[in-house]
Amino acid sequence: MLLFNITYAQKKTSSAPEEKANKLTEWMKTNLQLNEEQLTKAQAINLKYANKNQELHSGSMSRKEKMHILKENDKAKDAELKTLFTADQYKNYQEKKEEMRKQMKERMREKKTNNKVT
Numbered sequence: 001m002l003l004f005n006i007t008y009a010q011k012k013t014s015s016a017p018e019e020k021a022n023k024l025t026e027w028m029k030t031n032l033q034l035n036e037e038q039l040t041k042a043q044a045i046n047l048k049y050a051n052k053n054q055e056l057h058s059g060s061m062s063r064k065e066k067m068h069i070l071k072e073n074d075k076a077k078d079a080e081l082k083t084l085f086t087a088d089q090y091k092n093y094q095e096k097k098e099e100m101r102k103q104m105k106e107r108m109r110e111k112k113t114n115n116k117v118t
Contacts, residue, residue, distance in 0.1 A: 017050035024050075031096055032089045041084050049077045 025043045028034055034042060052073050056066050082090050 017047060017054045020050040020054075021046035028093070032085065032093055034085075034089070038084055038089075042081065045077060045080050045084070049073055 021043060024046045025039065028042050028046075029039055053070060056069055059066070061069075081093065085093060
């Protein structure tokens with residue numbers, strides 16, 4: 001989920017990849033009603049990409065390069081999740097992901113506006 005990746009990338013105190021994967025898997029369980037098999041596989045996928053994205057934070061690439069890789073990782077993760085989820089679950093996942101992306105953009109706009117005013 002790109003939104004989660006960007007959010008974590010912007011946080012100054014980043015949690016461990018395992019914690020990120022657990023939180024995201026729990027979110028998926030609650031919001032997408034995953035069965036036990038899906039839950040196990042989603043956890044593995046989430047951990048795989050949390051580890052990949054964590055490696056980026058310690059790298060010396062530019063912000064633009066990191067964002068490009070984060071987007072590529074997000075696409076690859078979505079492709080894996082699409083094979084795991086039912087059509088309805090994947091549709092719901094994409095809708096919620098887009099909703100969160102919009103909320104994040106709005107918060108970023110508000111933050112910029114507040115910083116200019118002060």
